[in-house]
Amino acid sequence: MYVYLCKTLIHVIVFQTKDAAKKALVLDGADMDGFYLKIQPYKSNRLHKTDFTPEIIEGYNRIYIGNLSWDITEDDLRNLFSDCKISSIRFGTDKVTGDFKGYAHADFDDGASLNIALKLDQTMVFGRPVRIRCAVPAKEVDKKTSLKPVMKKDERKQIGESAKKKRRTCYVCGVPGHLSSSCPKNVASPGIEK
Incomplete structure (x- = not known):
């Protein structure tokens, strides 16, 4: 179960048990140093991507x-x-x-x-x-x-390889050839979902 807390930013907190999440929901409206907490169950509003797979067109190879x-x-x-x-x-x-x-x-x-x-x-x-x-x-x-x-x-070197290489380098580990989203060093902590 997901719960988010809102002060000025939205935070998503993942609890290991449903009981812990229910205890957090009880704190909705609580005062925290002059700020009132808004705690609600997390509802994803992102649409799931569909896997676009075009059909085979006869003669179009x-x-x-x-x-x-x-x-x-x-x-x-x-x-x-x-x-x-x-x-x-x-x-x-x-x-x-x-x-x-x-x-x-x-x-x-x-x-x-x-x-x-x-x-x-x-x-x-x-x-x-x-x-x-x-x-x-x-x-x-x-x-x-x-x-x-x-x-x-x-x-490529004649045109300016350095500019291209900068964009093709992983932001997490600095190794060229893969994106940061598929970096082997970019492993999420256990219990946290993105």
Whole structure:
């Protein structure tokens, strides 16, 4: 059971037993140094995300590949899909900066290759589980990024690797290559839920 206390900020407190939470609820309206406590059961108002999974469209053999490592190359993706007949791979980049955005699209020659590729969803590549879904045809999506091949590491250094590396570095441990939300050092304390 969750209970929050409000002074000037909202706090969520997790109790180990229901009895302890019920005792805290009794303190609703209590005076604390001139401030009155407002204690209520926690009610989540966040909507749960639905897992958007587009259906296979006959003849449209393109997949979306997400949660990619910043260091991935086209050869790495071709190795992942070695049992598939790939016609092209394009990496998602920012239109303005040209920075790689952590996803790619791959086109296949046939539907059989598409089905094989979809079965590789959540395969670990460079320590990250890649997300593989059917791509949505372009006419149904507002294009916010351009799809271009990722530059080689030597080309990145010429443009200013230091600025890109700063954004790609984990804020928790300082190691590049993963986000702070998936950092192995970012482990919640027991009994506390986020």
